[in-house]
Amino acid sequence: MSSGECARRVDRSVAALAHRGPDNQGVIAGEHFAIGHTRLAIIDLIGPPQPMVASGGRYHLSFNGEIYNYRELRLALQHRWNFKSDGDSEVVLAGLVLEGQDFLNKMNGMWAIIFWDSLEEKLYLSRDRFGKKPLYYSCENGWSVASELPAIKMLLAKDSLTESEESRSYYFRYGYFPSGKTIYQQIEEVLPGHLLVIDCKENKAVSSCYWSLRRQQFVGTRDDALVAFREKFQLALTRRLVSDVEVGVLLSGGIDSSVILSSLVQDCGVKPKAFTLGFSESAYDESQAAASVAGYFGVQHFSQEMSSLAAEDMASILGRSLGQPFGDASILPTVSVAQLASKEVKVCMTGDGADEVFSGYQRYQARLLYDVYFRLPKPFTVLFERILGLTRPSHSHHSQSVVRKAQLFMDLLKAFKLDSSYGGPRVLPLLDEYHYFGSSIPSTFNRANFEGFEDAVMQVMRQDMDAYLPQDILMKSDRASMLSSLELRSPFLDHELVEFAFSLPRNWHRSGVLGKRIVRDAMAHKLPREVWKKRKQGFSVPLGEWFLGDLGGTFMEMLSAVDVDDRLRSGCAAMLKDHQSGKKNNGMALWSFFSYLSWKTEF
Numbered sequence: 001m002s003s004g005e006c007a008r009r010v011d012r013s014v015a016a017l018a019h020r021g022p023d024n025q026g027v028i029a030g031e032h033f034a035i036g037h038t039r040l041a042i043i044d045l046i047g048p049p050q051p052m053v054a055s056g057g058r059y060h061l062s063f064n065g066e067i068y069n070y071r072e073l074r075l076a077l078q079h080r081w082n083f084k085s086d087g088d089s090e091v092v093l094a095g096l097v098l099e100g101q102d103f104l105n106k107m108n109g110m111w112a113i114i115f116w117d118s119l120e121e122k123l124y125l126s127r128d129r130f131g132k133k134p135l136y137y138s139c140e141n142g143w144s145v146a147s148e149l150p151a152i153k154m155l156l157a158k159d160s161l162t163e164s165e166e167s168r169s170y171y172f173r174y175g176y177f178p179s180g181k182t183i184y185q186q187i188e189e190v191l192p193g194h195l196l197v198i199d200c201k202e203n204k205a206v207s208s209c210y211w212s213l214r215r216q217q218f219v220g221t222r223d224d225a226l227v228a229f230r231e232k233f234q235l236a237l238t239r240r241l242v243s244d245v246e247v248g249v250l251l252s253g254g255i256d257s258s259v260i261l262s263s264l265v266q267d268c269g270v271k272p273k274a275f276t277l278g279f280s281e282s283a284y285d286e287s288q289a290a291a292s293v294a295g296y297f298g299v300q301h302f303s304q305e306m307s308s309l310a311a312e313d314m315a316s317i318l319g320r321s322l323g324q325p326f327g328d329a330s331i332l333p334t335v336s337v338a339q340l341a342s343k344e345v346k347v348c349m350t351g352d353g354a355d356e357v358f359s360g361y362q363r364y365q366a367r368l369l370y371d372v373y374f375r376l377p378k379p380f381t382v383l384f385e386r387i388l389g390l391t392r393p394s395h396s397h398h399s400q401s402v403v404r405k406a407q408l409f410m411d412l413l414k415a416f417k418l419d420s421s422y423g424g425p426r427v428l429p430l431l432d433e434y435h436y437f438g439s440s441i442p443s444t445f446n447r448a449n450f451e452g453f454e455d456a457v458m459q460v461m462r463q464d465m466d467a468y469l470p471q472d473i474l475m476k477s478d479r480a481s482m483l484s485s486l487e488l489r490s491p492f493l494d495h496e497l498v499e500f501a502f503s504l505p506r507n508w509h510r511s512g513v514l515g516k517r518i519v520r521d522a523m524a525h526k527l528p529r530e531v532w533k534k535r536k537q538g539f540s541v542p543l544g545e546w547f548l549g550d551l552g553g554t555f556m557e558m559l560s561a562v563d564v565d566d567r568l569r570s571g572c573a574a575m576l577k578d579h580q581s582g583k584k585n586n587g588m589a590l591w592s593f594f595s596y597l598s599w600k601t602e603f
């Protein structure tokens with residue numbers, strides 16, 4: 001590829017990323033490379049443009065994210081570097097030039113980094129510890145890198161991409177793609193907590209892990225742990241207030257975002273604007289609870305309602321940002337609440353990660369119940385499963401339906417019998433379902449490093465940190481928010497707080513059916529009692545009801561129009577028929593296939 005063609009493709013790629021950085025765009029091109037950048041100005045608003053250049057043009061940096069401790073890092077570097085700006089980007093540049101990859105371990109924040117050494121012709125790619133910021137790459141006809149799939153496709157030859165059957169099978173099973181992989185055979189993702197070094201002269205790449213979550217047992221009493229949590233959480237929150245623009249809060253009315261709001265008001269002296277999305281279906285609506293919390297703390301509260309889904313909404317998200325199927329329908333309300341918040345602020349705090357880090361999911365409790373259930377007399381379990389099988393499926397939210405909880409538990413139980421290596425949700429829990437949908441059976445779940453994690457629940461939590469968190473939760477939050485040029489910050493994912501949480505014994509996290517005991521007990525005095533008594537709900541959407549309505553018709557129209565395997569077509573049609581007849585609530589699985597069909601239609 002000529003230098004001119006390379007620069008033109010980078011220009012198109014940068015244009016495709018304009019929503020991520022509307023404040024400034026820049027491209028630098030050399031004999032063997034071109035680097036582009038789009039900026040969302042948060043720190044040092046009038047600072048120097050990116051890409052940044054150092055040492056007479058040898059080093060180039062394109063940096064996306066925020067380094068919350070950049071001021072401390074700058075102090076340690078300033079005797080060796082003549083700083084010309086006040087922001088965090090030049091600190092990253094200086095640190096990598098002076099200290100190399102060791103500097104990554106000193107950074108506290110979120111990032112995707114492209115660092116080019118034009119003398120050695122080596123490209124260094126890095127993502128933050130948990131994968132909050134995305135970074136894709138491909139070695140098709142040279143090396144191409146971008147923050148989103150639609151943008152990296154602009155860098156590749158037309159019609160050069162093919163669908164990965166292995167990734168598709170994994171998606172049909174879990175609703176997201178394996179760590180480091182995408183729906184495309186030719187495009188991969190830099191792993192969280194890793195540095196990928198590409199030697200362009202030798203045309204080879206080597207990935208190394210600079211950080212991994214390991215367990216070091218907490219020394220002290222449970223009361224000591226409560227004190228430590230308050231201190232570490234306050235530090236994490238304070239760090240994430242580093243900004244030259246106003247910081248808001250995405251407020252659900254649940255524990256996580258309410259704790260963030262209370263600490264901002266009571267401990268930091270900040271009264272942020274709060275933003276909430278509601279639903280017309282009362283079982284899924286938390287807007288009243290959020291309004292109550294906002295009123296309690298006297299903050300300005302913005303709310304709007306989401307009542308339905310138009311198929312073109314998902315097509316737009318796929319085309320502009322995701323670029324591949326995505327099985328978590330909560331991306332839709334996340335997009336909506338981000339649009340709402342972006343009208344007022346450029347940064348918001350969010351409770352992302354609290355459930356994974358402090359054992360909040362009810363499926364963690366279900367993992368404990370597996371062992372009990374398997375020890376029950378077989379006649380009892382057979383009778384229970386028979387009765388549940390005869391019970392009409394519930395479309396209610398699980399927080400308000402015992403039947404729905406039992407059905408979800410049984411789905412998890414079936415999946416666990418099939419593959420005990422993971423205790424998380426599955427789109428297709430049974431073996432025969434893979435054959436039915438024309439898909440090969442994916443290999444067992446990627447096992448995380450369980451060194452020091454003997455407890456079964458802690459193992460599932462550890463796996464979630466490696467897969468579900470970056471591939472689902474953080475992907476959803478990043479793509480949904482950045483579509484509206486809104487940056488999200490997650491105090492519960494401060495790596496020092498995470499390391500502390502995983503040092504604690506499981507029975508400090510969970511008591512009876514309740515999780516997040518450390519958060520609850522440490523922060524009990526900060527919130528009204530009704531917040532603590534509220535049932536865990538999550539950011540869910542009424543998929544079951546939507547597929548009983550217009551979305552079901554749209555699904556069948558797409559199924560008829562899209563070129564897919566005949567077995568998959570018949571399997572999807574049967575799944576929708578069972579759902580609409582009341583035989584089974586297939587809402588989550590139908591959404592995963594709807595997203596896949598939308599992607600097939602779009603691309």
